[in-house]
Amino acid sequence: MTGSVSDGCDRPLVGRRAVLAATTGLTVGTSGCVRRVRSIVNRDGIDQLSLTITTVPADGDRESILLARAVRAAFEDAGMDVRIEMRSQEEFFRSVLINHDFDVYVGQHPGGVDPDYLYEALHSRYVDEAGWQNPFGFSNLAFDDVLEAQRAADGDDREEAVADTLEALAAEQPFVPICVPDEYRLARTDRFDGWDDASLATRTALLGLEPVGDDADDRTLRVVHTDARPAENLNPLMVEYRDQGGIADLVYDSLATETDDGDVTPWLATDWEWDDGTMTVDLREDCQFHDGETLTAEDAAFTYRFLADTTLGGDVAAPSPRYRGRVASVESVDDLDEHRLELSFETGAPAAERALTVPVLPKHVWEERSEVPSVPGVRVAGGTTEALVTDNVPPIGSGPFRFTEWQERDYVAFERFDDHFTLEDGVDRPEPTVAALRVSIDPRSTSAIERVADNDADVTTLPLESYVVDDVLESSREDVRVLETPSWSFYHLGFNARKAPFGNPRFRRVVGRLLDKEWLVEDVFDGHARPVATPVTPEWVPDALEWNGEDPAVPFLGEGGRLNETAVRDAFEDAGFRHDGDRLRVSR
Amino acid sequence: MLVRVLTQLLVVITLLTIVSTAAFVGRYRLRDTRLEWRRRLRAVAPITVLLAVVLLFNSVARQVVPELSWILDWNLTWAIYDLEGQFIVWLQSQATPTLTAYFSFIYIYGYIFLLVFPVVAYFALSNTRPLRELLAAYTLNYALGLVLYVFIVAYGPRNVMPELVEALLYDTYPQYQHLTRQVNRNTNVLPSLHTSLAATVTFMAYRTRGVYPGWFLLATVLGISVAISTMYLGIHWAIDVLAGIALAYVSVTAAARLVGRWSASTWLRNRVSSIRKR
Numbered sequence: 117m118t119g120s121v122s123d124g125c126d127r128p129l130v131g132r133r134a135v136l137a138a139t140t141g142l143t144v145g146t147s148g149c150v151r152r153v154r155s156i157v158n159r160d161g162i163d164q165l166s167l168t169i170t171t172v173p174a175d176g177d178r179e180s181i182l183l184a185r186a187v188r189a190a191f192e193d194a195g196m197d198v199r200i201e202m203r204s205q206e207e208f209f210r211s212v213l214i215n216h217d218f219d220v221y222v223g224q225h226p227g228g229v230d231p232d233y234l235y236e237a238l239h240s241r242y243v244d245e246a247g248w249q250n251p252f253g254f255s256n257l258a259f260d261d262v263l264e265a266q267r268a269a270d271g272d273d274r275e276e277a278v279a280d281t282l283e284a285l286a287a288e289q290p291f292v293p294i295c296v297p298d299e300y301r302l303a304r305t306d307r308f309d310g311w312d313d314a315s316l317a318t319r320t321a322l323l324g325l326e327p328v329g330d331d332a333d334d335r336t337l338r339v340v341h342t343d344a345r346p347a348e349n350l351n352p353l354m355v356e357y358r359d360q361g362g363i364a365d366l367v368y369d370s371l372a373t374e375t376d377d378g379d380v381t382p383w384l385a386t387d388w389e390w391d392d393g394t395m396t397v398d399l400r401e402d403c404q405f406h407d408g409e410t411l412t413a414e415d416a417a418f419t420y421r422f423l424a425d426t427t428l429g430g431d432v433a434a435p436s437p438r439y440r441g442r443v444a445s446v447e448s449v450d451d452l453d454e455h456r457l458e459l460s461f462e463t464g465a466p467a468a469e470r471a472l473t474v475p476v477l478p479k480h481v482w483e484e485r486s487e488v489p490s491v492p493g494v495r496v497a498g499g500t501t502e503a504l505v506t507d508n509v510p511p512i513g514s515g516p517f518r519f520t521e522w523q524e525r526d527y528v529a530f531e532r533f534d535d536h537f538t539l540e541d542g543v544d545r546p547e548p549t550v551a552a553l554r555v556s557i558d559p560r561s562t563s564a565i566e567r568v569a570d571n572d573a574d575v576t577t578l579p580l581e582s583y584v585v586d587d588v589l590e591s592s593r594e595d596v597r598v599l600e601t602p603s604w605s606f607y608h609l610g611f612n613a614r615k616a617p618f619g620n621p622r623f624r625r626v627v628g629r630l631l632d633k634e635w636l637v638e639d640v641f642d643g644h645a646r647p648v649a650t651p652v653t654p655e656w657v658p659d660a661l662e663w664n665g666e667d668p669a670v671p672f673l674g675e676g677g678r679l680n681e682t683a684v685r686d687a688f689e690d691a692g693f694r695h696d697g698d699r700l701r702v703s704r
Numbered sequence: 705m706l707v708r709v710l711t712q713l714l715v716v717i718t719l720l721t722i723v724s725t726a727a728f729v730g731r732y733r734l735r736d737t738r739l740e741w742r743r744r745l746r747a748v749a750p751i752t753v754l755l756a757v758v759l760l761f762n763s764v765a766r767q768v769v770p771e772l773s774w775i776l777d778w779n780l781t782w783a784i785y786d787l788e789g790q791f792i793v794w795l796q797s798q799a800t801p802t803l804t805a806y807f808s809f810i811y812i813y814g815y816i817f818l819l820v821f822p823v824v825a826y827f828a829l830s831n832t833r834p835l836r837e838l839l840a841a842y843t844l845n846y847a848l849g850l851v852l853y854v855f856i857v858a859y860g861p862r863n864v865m866p867e868l869v870e871a872l873l874y875d876t877y878p879q880y881q882h883l884t885r886q887v888n889r890n891t892n893v894l895p896s897l898h899t900s901l902a903a904t905v906t907f908m909a910y911r912t913r914g915v916y917p918g919w920f921l922l923a924t925v926l927g928i929s930v931a932i933s934t935m936y937l938g939i940h941w942a943i944d945v946l947a948g949i950a951l952a953y954v955s956v957t958a959a960a961r962l963v964g965r966w967s968a969s970t971w972l973r974n975r976v977s978s979i980r981k982r
Contacts, residue, residue, distance in 0.1 A: 173781075173863035175890050182867060199782050202859050204891065207774050524767065583867075 164699040165617070166197035167219040170212060175559055176205040176343075177224065178581045182640040183294065183607060184222040190630045193679045194688070195700035205345060206356040213355050213437065214246040216253060218612050225291075226359055227604040229378035231278050231652045232467050235263045236441020238290055243614075246499075247355045247437025253614035254290035267445070270464040279658035282650045286661055286669035289624040292609040293651040295637050298644040299579035299603040300588060302568045306595040308337065308550070308575075316577060316601050319365050319373050319383075322553065323516060323538070324546030337550040340564045340573040342581075344525045344557045351508035352475050353426070355437040359605075363555055363577070366530065367406075368475030368513035369537075371397055371416065371457075376602055378653070380469040383545065384411075384476060384514070384537070390465045397457040397472070400543075404535050405478045406518040413451035418479040420449045420459070420471075422503070428486040432498040439474040446471050481512050516548040528555045568596060579603070582644040606651050617702050622691035628670030629687060635677035713816065720817045725824055728919045733828040740830060747832040751839045751963070758843050762850055769853050770891050779857040780894065784941050785864055791942050792861045795935055796868040807933035810926070814933075815898055818905050818926045825916060834912050837959045841904045844955035849900065852951075853892040860893040862938035896940040899948030900955070902930035907956040 169191075171177075171184040181202065188198045203211060211217045226248060227233065236242060240255035262281045269277040303311045310326040327335050346363040349356075358364060371385040382388070388397040403411040422428065423436045423443045445463040452458050461468040485503035488496055510519045516538060517530035530553040538547035556573065558564045561581040565588060567573040579601075580588060588598060609631065611618035618624065633647035649669045650661040661668055673687055674680040685695040694701045725734075737744070819842075826835035861868070906927030913920040931948070934940040940948075 173859045173890065174866035175859075175863055178866045181864060185865075199786070200864075201779065202781050202863065203779070204770075204774065207777075 160703050162694065162701045162703045164195070164197050165702045166199075167191070169198060169200045170208065170218040170221040171200060171202060171223060172205050172208045173202045176208070178583065179297065179607065179640055180223050183636060186636055186640060187222055187609060187631065190632075190679060191627075193681065194630050194684045195695055195698055197699075205343070206348075209356040209359075212610070213248060213251050216251060216612065216614065218610075219615060220612065220618065221610045223607070223610070224359070224605050225293075225608050225610075225651065227296075227606050227651055229374060229376065229604055229653060230466065230470060231281065231656050232267060232470060233441065234281060234285065234651075235267050235467070236444065238285070239263050242441075245435060245437070245440065247435075247440055249437070249440050252290045252610055253612055253619075254288070255613070256288060259284055259288060267463045267467045270466070274464070274466065275656075278652075278656055279660075282652065282656070282658055282661055286650055287625075288621050289628045289670060290613065291611060292624070292628045292631060292670070293648050294607045294609065294631065294633050295641065295645040295647045296603055296606045296651075297579065297582060297641055298585070298646075299601045300585050300644075301576045301579060301599045301601065302565060302588065303575040303597050303599055304568055304571065304573075304595055305597050306571075307335065311575070311597060311599055316575075316599065318376055319362060319370070320375075320546045321577075322366065322550075322575075323548055325549050327549060334551040336552040336554055337575075338573045339553065339555045339575055339577050340558050340567045341555050342557075342559055342561060342564050342576070342578045344559060346555060347522055347525050347528050347557050349507045349509075350511045350519070350528070351503075351506055352477075352511075353423075353436040353438050353503055354505075358438060363528065364511065365475065365515070366517040366553070367511045367515045367519060368477070369403075369411075369515045370473045370475050371399070372469065372472035374470070374473050380472060384416075385472065388472070390468070393461050395459045395461065395468055396452075397459065399455040399457065400537050401455055403514055403537050405512055405514045406533060407478075407481075407512050409478060409480055411476065411478070411514050412454045413457045414454075415479045416457050416476050417449045417451040418483070419474065419477045420446050422477060422482055422486070423474060426486055426501040426503040427488075427499075428483070430486070430488075430501075434499040434501050434504060436504070442470050442474055476514065478512050478514075517553050520552075526557055529553070530555075569593065582641040585644045586642060602653075604653050606648060607645075608651065617693070620691075623693065625670055626673075626684075626687045626691050626693075628667075629673045630679060630684065631670075632672040632674065632677045633667060634665070634672075639677065713813065716813050717816050717820055720813070721821050721824055724817075724821050724919075724922075725828075728916055728922075729825055729828045736830055737828050741827075744827060744830075744832050744835075748827075748835050748839065751836050751843070755839050755843045755846075758846050762846050765850055766892075769850065772854050773857045773891060776855060777857065778855060781857070781859045781864065784858060784894075784943050788942050789861075789864070792865070792935060792938065793868065795932075796865075796938065799936070803936070807929070807936045810929045811898070811933040811937055811939075814926050815902060815930050818902050818923065818930065822905050822908060822919070822923070825919060826912070829915065833963065834908065834915075836963045837911075837956070838905075838908050840959035840963050841908065841952075841955040842901065844958055845897065845900050845904055845951060848951055848955065849895060849897050852895060852947075856894045857891050858894045858941075858944075859890060860939050860944070861935075861941060863890060865938070868938060893940055894944045895947030895951050896931075896934050896944040897948065898934050899931045899940070899945045900951040902927045903949045903952035904956055907952055911956075911960075 169184045169188055171180045174181050184200050188200055191198045208221075208223065212221050212223070236249045238250055238252070238254055238259065240250070240257070240260050242249035243253050243255050262277070262284050266274065266277040266281045301316050305311070305328070307328055308325040309328050310324060322337065322339070325337065327333070341363065345357045350364050350367070351357060352364045352368060369384040371383060372380045372388075373383040374380055384400060384403065385397045386400055388395050397416075399411075399413055399416065405411055420443055423439050424446070425433045426436055427434050445461050445467050447460045447462055450458045459468070459471065461471070482503060485501060485506060487502050488500060489502045489505055490496065509522065514536075516533055516536045518533045520529045520531050522528040532548045532551050536548065537543055538545045555577070556567070558567060561584045564573070564576045565580070565584060568576060609627075611624055613619040637643060637645045637647050647663055647667070649663055649667045650657055666672060673683045685697060688695045688700055822838055823835065826838055829835070906923045909916065909920040909923035931945050935942060935945060
């Protein structure tokens with residue numbers, strides 16, 4: 117036969133008799149041809165990996181944008197196509213923590229004195245929740261097990277369980293911890309003393325100060341704060357506006373309070389008893405909220421129910437993005453009488469005690485905030501309640517300071533709450549010694565320092581940016597003291613494991629090796645930070661993860677901040693990715 | 705702190721204005737002004753009121769605009785940085801202490817002087833049209849600028865490359881932070897309103913170069929200096945500056961066409977007479 121058609125695409129048909137054959141052949145041939153085209157067209161491309169790093173601009177956090185640019189440079193050297201997206205602080209947190217709309221981000225994690233914070237940060241049951249509860253979308257059943265074991269453990273077992281958790285964490289790298297910055301603050305000593313009694317990052321920081329000199333009783337403590345957000349919103353549940361520097365915490369009390377070395381001590385509670393999973397908490401009597409209502413065990417019980425679901429039993433549960441992890445260990449809560457509360461837990465005592473550190477909310481204010489807010493013409497997303505979006509001004513709490521007035525983005529003023537329990541006779545807890553507290557907003561460290569030096573402010577509440585630290589340490593003044601406080605919040609690179617290829621631990625491990633943490637500390641933080649392989653306070657770091665000049669878990673693929681390109685290509689290829697020397701290619 | 709900075713500002717601007725008035729305006733014009741000031745004030749009153757209204761609205765709207773911008777979320781920072789980030793890096797690399805002092809002075813004092821002096825100089829002219837055009841152009845700058853700010857989210861170079869600009873304005877002279885913080889929100893960099901208002905004055909000075917040739921020269925030098933200072937100090941990108949110049953051009957051209965088209969006094973007179981006729 118002439119005109120046989122073996123490949124419909126290439127060979128022309130010749131000859132008359134071929135016509136007949138061609139009719140059938142054309143069909144057969146064309147379909148073969150089209151199938152081939154289909155096979156080609158429908159294969160997804162393997163393209164250069166392009167990603168966006170989300171971070172905040174220098175006004176929000178100078179170190180974050182510098183880190184993001186250094187990370188971008190490393191990623192580009194490794195063959196990725198990278199852009200940086202800058203968002204204002206509240207929009208940054210909204211994108212990362214609430215909408216989970218990011219590829220990778222660079223920022224500061226609040227961390228925790230106790231490694232138990234990792235439970236809420238990484239447990240897969242929190243993948244779909246808002247807040248610092250697993251913003252990474254990281255889910256790994258084996259890892260959940262070690263987190264749970266850590267949480268259930270007591271005493272000596274706990275140390276081992278924590279070490280297991282940290283080693284598993286270092287292997288998985290759901291985020292890359294970069295460094296813990298040194299925290300320096302400035303305080304004037306000619307008006308108040310007693311500054312280093314508490315870390316300025318804890319609740320009691322501005323309590324128990326000793327006024328110096330005459331007529332000290334009605335003195336105003338002038339605080340300069342480098343973050344404008346407390347003058348925009350005072351809602352303790354909104355993760356967009358609250359991270360460190362607990363200005364909003366001063367308005368509220370919690371049952372217990374966490375000290376800077378991780379101990380939990382009684383505060384609004386006089387004492388508690390732990391009996392195999394059940395905790396009975398005794399509250400102080402005669403405590404009041406700032407609006408004159410009495411604080412009872414009912415308010416405390418309400419707080420735990422409300423934080424677990426701010427809809428109080430609606431269709432779509434809306435847990436509070438803040439404090440969620442701490443209250444998650446609470447199985448049930450009951451107010452036994454006006455001043456006695458019973459909480460039951462499925463965890464060990466250390467994790468249970470952390471649940472006592474959440475702010476107690478007045479039921480009569482927050483109960484009605486379980487409604488869904490409405491904006492005309494806008495469909496409100498499920499899981500949104502008034503409680504999670506309100507500015508909460510004026511805030512009503514029972515804390516040592518009562519809100520008086522504010523000027524948006526300029527200042528917030530408080531006065532001493534004279535009915536606070538710490539002011540009663542016989543209560544030996546740090547008390548508000550100042551008559552009033554004025555928090556002025558000044559977005560840059562340099563002008564904050566100047567305010568303290570010029571006697572326009574007494575203390576800087578947030579840590580100074582690292583580029584001014586050298587100057588501050590060198591210039592010694594008699595009436596100004598530099599406070600160095602222990603810190604546990606850390607800078608990190610967070611992956612969105614919901615998106616390929618960031619869900620792949622092999623990929624994340626190689627990316628971890630692209631960052632020279634020691635060099636970043638020198639370059640971005642002027643040396644005022646310590647590089648870390650694991651994100652916990654030094655006493656919890658297991659030997660295997662001790663920083664020893666390089667990262668023991670993800671050692672840098674190069675030297676002195678410069679990547680070794682061959683090593684990078686080999687590492688990606690070992691991890692199962694294609695690298696053509698210039699570009700890292702992935703199918704997405 | 706703020707009071708001290710503001711007093712200093714007031715003194716410097718007043719001195720500069722007095723010296724320049726003596727140099728450019730001259731005794732005869734001032735003498736005529738003493739005779740005619742009522743008539744001239746009446747002529748410029750309507751546009752002054754309009755400018756005041758727009759400025760007041762602006763100061764309120766500035767609080768709201770960033771909220772609206774983030775709802776729209778058209779963030780151009782990276783696109784701009786990618787396009788021209790290296791230019792700012794280059795400009796920053798030319799920094800010397802003298803230049804920094806010069807441009808910081810220009811950014812604060814030179815700019816305000818540039819806006820204030822032509823108001824005095826044009827008020828001294830018996831023809832009120834240049835002054836009315838100038839005030840109308842200011843009004844248009846603020847109004848159009850605000851609209852653009854609603855739509856565009858963009859951070860300036862100092863927010864992207866803080867390491868380059870750290871020795872400059874705010875860190876060298878932290879007191880200015882108090883001043884500019886009152887005025888600027890950090891997501892509003894495109895267009896540069898500093899540049900557009902400075903360029904507006906320069907364009908107007910060009911139109912009146914026949915009357916004030918000396919001022920035209922000075923305004924050109926100051927206008928260019930202000931534009932460069934915004935980039936040198938890391939506050940604006942080159943694109944912001946170009947957009948600012950374009951906005952100035954549009955505002956001056958539109959002001960030239962619009963001014964004199966409606967007369968508030970004629971309108972009032974007509975209304976009054978038509979009421980009387982009834």
